[in-house]
Structures are given as structure tokens and as C-alpha cells.
């Protein structure tokens with residue numbers, strides 16, 4: 001009988017392990033590199049709730065600054081990252097304030 005309870009306990013743990021990651025996997029992450037004075041990729045299309053992580057791969061400081069200022073990074077040195085989670089659908093353009101010719105767009109679309 002004890003053996004049966006142990007087996008039941010193990011299967012419950014297995015069930016929790018199998019289902020718990022699904023519950024926390026709702027937020028996905030997309031990465032954008034900042035390199036050679038450009039955002040790569042320049043355009044990304046994501047679902048609402050997606051987190052975007054930008055990483056500066058240049059030896060020059062850059063920023064990630066929304067043109068409507070809804071998000072704005074500090075100056076990012078080499079290897080620094082900035083992240084923003086997009087909750088609402090829409091098109092969100094951004095630039096680097098140090099080099100305003102550097103631009104990118106995040107398209108947030110419901111799947």
C-alpha cells in the first residue's frame with residue numbers, strides 16, 4: 001500500500017513538472033542586436049506579451065528610444081542589454097538618440 005502511495009506521489013510530481021512550465025512559458029522573448037550602427041533585425045513582428053531584449057554589440061554607446069517615448073533605455077555600452085515587454089497591439093517605432101538615423105519597428109499583432 002505504501003508503495004502504491006509513493007507511485008501516486010511520483011506521478012503527481014511528474015504531472016506538476018510537465019504542466020508547470022507551460023504555465024510560465026506564456027511570455028516569450030525575442031532578441032534584437034545593435035551592431036554596425038543598425039538594429040538587427042530592424043523589423044520584428046511579435047504577439048502581445050512578448051519581451052524584446054536588445055543587446056549592444058558595437059563598441060559605441062547606443063540607446064533604444066521609442067519615438068513616442070513610451071520606452072527609453074539609458075545609454076547602452078558594449079554588451080549592455082535593455083528589455084521592454086509589449087502588451088498592446090500596434091506598431092512601435094524606435095531610434096537611437098545618439099544616432100537618430102538608426103531606427104527599428106516592433107509590430108505587435110494578435111496571433
Ligand SMILES: [Cu+2]
Pocket residue numbers: 037061062063096097098099102
Ligand atoms: Cu546609436
